[in-house]
Amino acid sequence: MPDVHRTLVRGPDGPGEAALLGLHPETAARIGFARLQHFALTRLPARADIYCFHGRSHAVADDERIFVLAEVRGRSATDAQASARHAAAFERVFIQATRALRGARDPRRRLHWNRITITVAPVLDLGPEAIEGIAQRLAPATRHLGLEKVVARLRLRDRARDGTAEPVELVVSDLTGSHMEIAVRRPRTSPLEPVSMRTIS
Helix, strand or coil: CCCCCCCCCCCCCCHHHHHHCCCCHHHHHHCCHHHHCCEEEEEECCCCCEEEEEEEECCCCCCEEEEEEEEECCCCCCCHHHHHHHHHHHHHHHHHHHHHHHHHCCCCCCCCCEEEEEEEEEEECCCHHHHHHHHHHHHHHHCCCCEEEEEEEEEEEEHHHCCEEEEEEEEEECCCCCCCEEEEECCCCCCCCCHHHCCCC
């Protein structure tokens, strides 16, 4: 793996560690960088708005993977056209994230627990069918990337509750398998545990 920035010796538990890897503290907070504190991280080449890291667990030497973090910015709006634009922006960022991951992988070493996390700032007005449609369209781009899961951190407008928006995480796993799974959960803030030590993270 190319050593673009200093490898993180400790976890990203403060702005100093984020700065070592070329992140502003505000950006680190928005993209959920603190969840990676159990991994020694090295920043890998990617376009300026995609944050790609090689990570190795401090506790489990065999847990080695690539993390790609990104965000979709914009202002929330109540009309359907704006929500559609934000969803399209998410798809574009996702494709960029998969390209970064593909470029970062070493073909001689297959890592199987890679992860893409995308934070979407604007509120989205998407139902289950629209979400599944997006996941199906994007699935081909994930082939041969060794992805464990894709996590989308966003706020979905709940039409049944006066249009209030709740923060959630959409977790997509088995993207290229025969039974793609999409789960909705409350946002996770606890550190991501190594593979052999965790249940669901």
